[in-house]
Each structure stands twice: as structure tokens, then as C-alpha cells.
Amino acid sequence: MIELFKGVFEERGKLLTRNLVPGxxxxxxxxYKIEGVEYRSWNPNRSKLGAAIRRGLKTMPIKPGxxxxxxxxxxxxxxxxxxxxxxxxxxVYAVEIAAHSMKSLLQxxxxxxxxxxxxxxxxxxxxxxxxxxxxxxxxxxxxxxxAEMMIKNARFLKKGGYGMIAIKSQSIDxxxxxxxxxxxxxxxxxxxxxxxxxxxxxxxxxxxLFLLLRKK
Numbered sequence: 001m002i003e004l005f006k007g008v009f010e011e012r013g014k015l016l017t018r019n020l021v022p023g024x025x026x027x028x029x030x031x032y033k034i035e036g037v038e039y040r041s042w043n044p045n046r047s048k049l050g051a052a053i054r055r056g057l058k059t060m061p062i063k064p065g066x067x068x069x070x071x072x073x074x075x076x077x078x079x080x081x082x083x084x085x086x087x088x089x090x091x092v093y094a095v096e097i098a099a100h101s102m103k104s105l106l107q108x109x110x111x112x113x114x115x116x117x118x119x120x121x122x123x124x125x126x127x128x129x130x131x132x133x134x135x136x137x138x139x140x141x142x143x144x145x146x147a148e149m150m151i152k153n154a155r156f157l158k159k160g161g162y163g164m165i166a167i168k169s170q171s172i173d174x175x176x177x178x179x180x181x182x183x184x185x186x187x188x189x190x191x192x193x194x195x196x197x198x199x200x201x202x203x204x205x206x207x208x209l210f211l212l213l214r215k216k
Contacts, residue, residue, distance in 0.1 A: 001034060005060035007085035008042075008053065015042040015050055017084035024111050026080035040084065044204045047078040048140050048166035051204035058197060059212060061136045061162035065089040069134045069156055071122040071149065072096065072141035075104035076115070082138070083112045090114055093131045097121050125153050132156070138164045142171040147188035154192050154215055163193055163213035170207050182209045192216060 002010045009016040011032070016039040019031060023038070030041040044050035053060070062068055064087045073079045073094035082092050094109075095118045096102050102119050109115045120127045122141055134156045141149060150165050157163065167185050169178035186195060193213035201208040 004053065005085075006063045007087070008060065009039065011039070015044060015053060016040060017042055017081045020084045020087060020114070021111050026108055027075070027077050040081070042081050047081065048201060048205060048208065048210060049078050049138070049164070050081065051201045051208075052164075052166075052199050052210040054204065055199045055201060055210070057199060057210075057212070061164070061212075062086065062138070066135045067091045067093075067133070068136045068138060069093045069131055069153060070095065071137065071139040071153060073105055073117075074098075074101045074140075076108040078140070079105070079115060080108060080112065083115050086114060088114060091116065093118060093128070093134070095120050095122050095128065122149050123152065125155060133158055134161070136162045136164065140166045142168050144172050146172065147185045150189060150213070151192050157215045159215055161215045162196075163189075163211075163215065165189075165211050165213065166201070166205075167209045167211065168205075168207065169209070178207045178209070185209075186211070189213060 019038040019040045032039050042050045044054040062085050066086045073096045079094050092115045094115055105117050109117050118128050137153050139150050169181040172181050196214050197212035199210040201210055
């Protein structure tokens with residue numbers, strides 16, 4: 001087994017995280033027992049972060065013990081793997097605006113004590129100020145104002161903290177070429193963040209660019 005990052009592994013071509021709650025699955029994923037430890041398969045076709053790792057992410061700011069603000073948690077697929085990585089000493093504040101997704105997210109939180117669900121609009125961080133300082137802001141929100149959301153939520157990051165954002169060009173402007181959208185979003189972000197890595201998520205996600213950012 002290869003440890004790609006702290007808490008992220010590869011075994012026989014499969015991406016894995018160590019299951020924080022052995023015996024419990026989050027979304028029907030495969031599980032494996034390796035030397036007495038249970039691991040969960042991380043499907044990059046269902047996770048932007050998993051896809052970014054598969055596509056060569058070099059720096060992984062989400063680590064054991066990290067405090068993460070996750071914007072656009074949906075039903076909790078990727079959130080569950082972030083939960084595995086940060087472990088019992090870490091925290092994942094999972095923001096989701098859709099009530100129907102929140103139902104599934106709440107079920108996840110019942111078995112994962114380090115995930116805190118927040119029903120809120122990621123564009124209104126003043127509604128969840130109680131989150132406080134975090135190490136990483138992760139954003140996966142299909143919205144025309146993706147860059148603005150990340151900038152607003154940078155208030156929770158200390159200087160040098162990291163942002164991770166999956167830019168979905170078709171959610172921003174279907175009339176423009178993806179490359180034009182990416183350039184525009186990067187320009188908006190550059191006032192607040194240094195762009196550390198740029199990763200095209202194809203073939204796992206079409207018309208998506210993943211950015212690793214560091215707060216200035």
C-alpha cells in the first residue's frame with residue numbers, strides 16, 4: 001500500500017481512506033480489510049477532490065487534525081472521505097443549502113461525530129460565524145458566483161490558510177469557453193489568494209478546473 005498523503009492511500013490502483021467508523025458505509029462504496037484495518041474506496045468519478053488527487057494534486061492541506069469548512073457538502077460523499085482524513089481530532093463543518101440533501105447529510109453526521117452539518121447559503125457566511133478559524137475552505141458549489149463565495153468565506157482562514165475550489169464552467173456561463181471562464185475566476189480570486197495548483201479534472205469531470213489556493 002502507498003500513502004499518497006497523510007490519510008490517503010492507494011492499493012492496487014484504488015484510492016482509499018481509512019474508515020473512521022468501521023462497518024459503516026457512506027454511499028455504497030466498497031470496503032477492504034488490509035492488515036486488520038478497514039479502508040473505504042474513494043471513487044474519483046463521484047468526488048472532485050478524489051479526481052484532483054487522481055489527476056496529480058501535489059499538495060494536500062487537509063490532514064489529520066485539520067479543521068475544514070466544506071461548502072456544498074450535498075449528501076456527504078466527499079465529506080465522508082474528508083472526515084476519514086481529519087480523524088477524531090479534526091472537524092468538518094459541512095454547509096449545504098438544499099433541505100433534501102441535508103437529510104442524507106444528517107444521517108452521515110449521526111455516525112461521524114467529526115462532521116457538523118450547517119443548513120445555510122454558502123454565499124452568506126455571516127450566518128455561520130460560529131465556525132471560527134479553519135485550516136482549509138473547500139468549495140464545490142455549482143453557482144455563477146463561485147469565486148465570490150470563496151472570497152467571502154476566506155474570512156475564516158488565517159493568513160497562509162488554504163482554499164480548494166472546483167470550478168464548474170457550465171454553471172457560470174454556458175455561452176463562454178471553459179478557458180475564458182477559468183481565466184475570469186482566477187483573476188477574481190487573485191486579490192485574496194495565491195494560486196498554487198491548477199488541475200483539469202477531465203476525464204473524471206468535464207469542464208471542471210480544480211484550484212488549490214493559499215490566502216495572502
